[in-house]
Amino acid sequence: MHQFKKGIWRVSGGGKLTTKILLVKGGLDGHDRGIQIVTKALRDSGFDVIYGGLYCSPEEIAAITIQENVDVVGISTHSGNHLGIFSETIKILKEKTNTHWPIIGGGIIPANDIPALEKMGVDKIYLPSTNITEIVEFIKGLKLMKRKKESQQKTIERILKGEVFAAASLMSLVEQGDNNAKKIISKLPDLSPQTIVVGITGFGGVGKSTLINKLIEHFRKDRKTVGVIACDPVSVSRGAVMGDRIRMKDHAQDEGVFIRSIVQRQNFKGVTPTTPSIIKILGAMKKDIIIVETAGAGQENSGFKDLVKVLVWVSVPGLGDKIQMLKGGGIETANIIVVNQSDKAASYLTFQDLKEHFENTKKICKTNSLTGEGISELVKAIKVV
Amino acid sequence: MPKKYTPGKPGEFPFTRGTRSLGYQDPKKKFWTMRMFSGFGSAENTNERFKKLLSEGETGLSTAFDMPTLLGLDSDDPRAKWDIGKGGVAVCTLEDMEVLFKDIPLDKVTTSMTINAPAAVLLAMYIAVAEKKGISKNQIGGTIQNDILKEYIAQKEWIFPPLPSVRLIVDTIEYCSEFVPRWNTVSISGYHIREAGATAVQELAFTLADGIAYVEACIKRGLRIDDFASRLSFFFDFHNNFFEEIAKLRAARYLWAHIIKERFGAQNTRSMMCRMHVQTAGCTLTHQQPLNNIVRVAIQALGAVLGNTQSLHTNSYDEELCLPSEEAVIIALRTQQIIAHETGIANVPDPLGGSPYIEGLTKKLIEDARDYIKKIDDMGGMIKAIEKGFPQKEIRDSAWLDKKFQDDKTKIVVGANKFNDTSEEESCGNFEIDPQAQTRQLERLKAFKARKNSKLVKESLLEIKIAAMENKNLMPYLIEAVKNNVTLGEICTSLKKVFGEYQEVAN
Numbered sequence: 001m002h003q004f005k006k007g008i009w010r011v012s013g014g015g016k017l018t019t020k021i022l023l024v025k026g027g028l029d030g031h032d033r034g035i036q037i038v039t040k041a042l043r044d045s046g047f048d049v050i051y052g053g054l055y056c057s058p059e060e061i062a063a064i065t066i067q068e069n070v071d072v073v074g075i076s077t078h079s080g081n082h083l084g085i086f087s088e089t090i091k092i093l094k095e096k097t098n099t100h101w102p103i104i105g106g107g108i109i110p111a112n113d114i115p116a117l118e119k120m121g122v123d124k125i126y127l128p129s130t131n132i133t134e135i136v137e138f139i140k141g142l143k144l145m146k147r148k149k150e151s152q153q154k155t156i157e158r159i160l161k162g163e164v165f166a167a168a169s170l171m172s173l174v175e176q177g178d179n180n181a182k183k184i185i186s187k188l189p190d191l192s193p194q195t196i197v198v199g200i201t202g203f204g205g206v207g208k209s210t211l212i213n214k215l216i217e218h219f220r221k222d223r224k225t226v227g228v229i230a231c232d233p234v235s236v237s238r239g240a241v242m243g244d245r246i247r248m249k250d251h252a253q254d255e256g257v258f259i260r261s262i263v264q265r266q267n268f269k270g271v272t273p274t275t276p277s278i279i280k281i282l283g284a285m286k287k288d289i290i291i292v293e294t295a296g297a298g299q300e301n302s303g304f305k306d307l308v309k310v311l312v313w314v315s316v317p318g319l320g321d322k323i324q325m326l327k328g329g330g331i332e333t334a335n336i337i338v339v340n341q342s343d344k345a346a347s348y349l350t351f352q353d354l355k356e357h358f359e360n361t362k363k364i365c366k367t368n369s370l371t372g373e374g375i376s377e378l379v380k381a382i383k384v385v
Numbered sequence: 386m387p388k389k390y391t392p393g394k395p396g397e398f399p400f401t402r403g404t405r406s407l408g409y410q411d412p413k414k415k416f417w418t419m420r421m422f423s424g425f426g427s428a429e430n431t432n433e434r435f436k437k438l439l440s441e442g443e444t445g446l447s448t449a450f451d452m453p454t455l456l457g458l459d460s461d462d463p464r465a466k467w468d469i470g471k472g473g474v475a476v477c478t479l480e481d482m483e484v485l486f487k488d489i490p491l492d493k494v495t496t497s498m499t500i501n502a503p504a505a506v507l508l509a510m511y512i513a514v515a516e517k518k519g520i521s522k523n524q525i526g527g528t529i530q531n532d533i534l535k536e537y538i539a540q541k542e543w544i545f546p547p548l549p550s551v552r553l554i555v556d557t558i559e560y561c562s563e564f565v566p567r568w569n570t571v572s573i574s575g576y577h578i579r580e581a582g583a584t585a586v587q588e589l590a591f592t593l594a595d596g597i598a599y600v601e602a603c604i605k606r607g608l609r610i611d612d613f614a615s616r617l618s619f620f621f622d623f624h625n626n627f628f629e630e631i632a633k634l635r636a637a638r639y640l641w642a643h644i645i646k647e648r649f650g651a652q653n654t655r656s657m658m659c660r661m662h663v664q665t666a667g668c669t670l671t672h673q674q675p676l677n678n679i680v681r682v683a684i685q686a687l688g689a690v691l692g693n694t695q696s697l698h699t700n701s702y703d704e705e706l707c708l709p710s711e712e713a714v715i716i717a718l719r720t721q722q723i724i725a726h727e728t729g730i731a732n733v734p735d736p737l738g739g740s741p742y743i744e745g746l747t748k749k750l751i752e753d754a755r756d757y758i759k760k761i762d763d764m765g766g767m768i769k770a771i772e773k774g775f776p777q778k779e780i781r782d783s784a785w786l787d788k789k790f791q792d793d794k795t796k797i798v799v800g801a802n803k804f805n806d807t808s809e810e811e812s813c814g815n816f817e818i819d820p821q822a823q824t825r826q827l828e829r830l831k832a833f834k835a836r837k838n839s840k841l842v843k844e845s846l847l848e849i850k851i852a853a854m855e856n857k858n859l860m861p862y863l864i865e866a867v868k869n870n871v872t873l874g875e876i877c878t879s880l881k882k883v884f885g886e887y888q889e890v891a892n
């Protein structure tokens with residue numbers, strides 16, 4: 001285990017990075033006033049925040065931490081479950097990574113319990129009256145952990161074996177522009193022709209992530225392993241809240257699923273310049289299906305089709321003129337168009353409109369991503385492309 | 386609603402000045418109900434605390450359930466693991482409920498149960514326990530919180546999506562108005578909305594808009610307003626801004642009376658009364674210098690009484706630090722008793738009525754809340770507004786501002802961001818949950834499940850599912866099921882299959 005005398009170290013190491021923080025509610029507890037404020041404050045301070053949502057179990061928290069390779073884990077709890085939630089999360093993280101991850105807590109936590117929490121490895125507890133700047137300062141003060149030197153060959157072996165921690169760490173190095181990482185990527189095997197890379201694009205809020213959640217469920221029933229890259233836009237503060245993952249929560253604990261959130265600081269074909277490398281890593285981990293969700297949709301996405309095998313454009317009922325507007329944009333390159341939210345009125349009209357407009361050049365599907373209706377049709381369509 | 390604000394007299398429409406003409410001197414019920422929220426560990430532990438509180442002069446019981454119970458999970462569900470008996474008592478079976486109310490005369494005390502998403506099931510258990518004790522449904526009295534809309538808005542403890550959830554609430558209202566006439570079917574709650582960061586106006590407006598949504602759903606079911614409205618009650622927060630909070634309680638009564646009368650055409654004046662329970666504001670307490678909280682609670686409690694509440698919970702000074710200790714709970718109860726018996730404040734009805742400042746504030750809150758309610762009406766009602774994330778966002782913005790003002794010290798919190806140099810030791814009244822509570826609960830549940838008749842259980846569950854699909858009133862089926870030893874978790878799992886589950890709206 002990595003042990004250091006002084007300071008708290010972030011695991012994700014390396015270069016001129018941005019800081020990635022996971023914030024969750026631990027256990028069965030819905031009091032989210034504090035965590036919402038902290039989420040916004042950290043984003044406004046330029047950090048990338050993954051909001052993991054309500055009701056997270058220690059297993060889920062640990063899995064997200066490792067897959068996303070976050071710099072800090074923040075757990076909020078108000079229901080008196082803190083001793084159990086923190087100790088179990090820390091225990092699982094140690095078992096899986098042999099590393100101490102910076103971990104902070106907040107909520108209603110009795111002063112009497114703080115020594116016990118510190119002893120088990122919680123770095124800091126912030127009670128409700130904490131000035132947010134204290135949390136920001138704590139995160140800025142984290143030291144960078146030097147990685148144990150490992151040969152490129154060894155890293156590649158671990159990734160080929162499907163080791164989550166190794167793959168997730170390599171992804172972070174890629175995001176930080178690390179040169180050694182670039183070399184490792186170039187030595188990873190190319191994607192196998194059987195791997196299906198599916199791109200999911202469409203306007204904000206149409207239900208892309210929710211749809212992916214159902215796709216994962218479908219593919220898992222089929223015993224396929226799945227990798228997901230979810231891309232979110234950056235905010236004016238240069239920080240971001242990555243909210244796609246919360247829609248895919250059903251699969252947080254599934255070892256056959258790897259989800260990675262990325263922030264679009266520089267547009268590259270609708271995603272980020274690092275996306276091809278991350279796809280390659282997921283491929284090397286032998287994921288059968290790799291799904292990529294774009295940050296936005298429209299002209300700036302041209303070229304996205306080059307990165308994927310199947311491009312799915314997600315729309316919703318009542319888009320109307322917007323479809324016309326998109327002529328010549330990304331939608332032309334899509335293989336499949338989905339009318340999501342088929343439970344909403346007018347979905348049939350939109351479906352017919354699209355059918356007429358694209359005649360028989362594209363497959364048009366209808367889905368309800370809340371119930372899963374229409375998903376098997378979509379999967380069939382994906383498979384025949 | 387009239388253009389001109391007329392507060393009226395105490396005990397008269399629109400009840401701005403209180404629902405009773407004699408105020409707290411009404412010989413039928415002197416003062417107010419002193420109801421202290423409690424519940425922790427296993428049913429045995431809470432039963433003991435209940436008896437202690439009754440012997441100390443408390444006049445009504447109030448139950449806090451643990452998180453798994455609030456989410457409709459049995460204690461043996463893997464997700465329940467870290468939360469059993471924390472922050473409330475675990476109740477999964479009729480047997481748990483019997484232990485909880487052992488030796489307590491359910492025909493004499495009234496019980497309030499803070500339970501929302503699975504409220505219908507817990508009510509079914511309470512009815513079944515009473516019947517086992519030989520007390521019939523029409524003799525028992527109490528309240529279930531049963532207010533799911535504020536869960537989506539603020540407290541975020543839900544099971545099913547809004548529409549089937551509201552249908553369950555209408556089921557309880559319909560059933561109780563016929564068979565359990567002394568039961569308060571919904572406690573429409575502003576408390577949690579406020580604690581999540583809302584302003585006074587937002588608390589007022591969103592709570593009343595929730596009330597409107599329930600009334601509309603009942604009317605759609607075919608119920609007559611005067612058959613159920615008098616059993617709806619309210620639950621407000623009492624925050625720090627003393628006069629504004631008093632005005633808020635008055636404005637709530639004024640607005641509700643007009644809404645019920647004019648919008649829903651009620652004839653019976655009892656239907657128009659906004660009866661309320663008030664709790665002092667947990668979010669104003671500080672973990673620093675915790676004894677200061679006794680003073681905060683006393684001031685807020687005083688305000689709640691001046692605002693003419695029917696029922697009051699005073700917070701314990703140590704609850705920012707830990708589960709309230711018995712000592713702290715007793716001080717909180719004594720605070721109410723001092724106000725009632727020593728200060729003379731309760732001698733005349735609504736002593737503040739007519740004060741230009743109070744009446745002016747009341748009028749302002751009425752107008753501002755009305756604007757908000759109009760906005761929500763224009764969106765198509767509260768359920769639609771929730772789907773759009775409207776109240777959630779408004780509250781988040783208010784909470785954000787509040788935090789900002791605390792951080793930059795525009796807003797002073799004594800002992801926390803100012804006058805905090807005396808670093809008083811934050812000691813906590815070393816109250817800990819009985820370490821055996823969880824084991825005891827799990828063992829009882831295991832034995833219970835081993836004992837029961839699985840054929841009967843399956844049949845009951847099937848009947849519940851069919852009734853749910855056929856839109857029948859579920860209450861009789863739930864009562865039958867709990868009597869047949871079906872557990873809370875089993876019932877909720879079956880209902881999820883019919884109703885679906887609610888997903889967090891994140892934005």
Ligand SMILES: Nc1nc2c(ncn2[C@@H]2O[C@H](COP(=O)(O)OP(=O)(O)OP(=O)(O)O)[C@@H](O)[C@H]2O)c(=O)[nH]1
Nearest residue numbers: 203204205206207208209210340341342368369370
């Ligand atoms: N009624 C209905 N709502 C849906 C459906 N699919 C998704 N939603 C809801 O739509 C909202 C947005 O869903 P997301 O999956 O976050 O949408 P997105 O396209 O990934 O959003 P961005 O990543 O922010 O662009 C959520 O509240 C979902 O619950 C559907 O089929 N029917």
Ligand SMILES: [Mg+2]
Nearest residue numbers: 208209243244
């Ligand atoms: Mg998304």
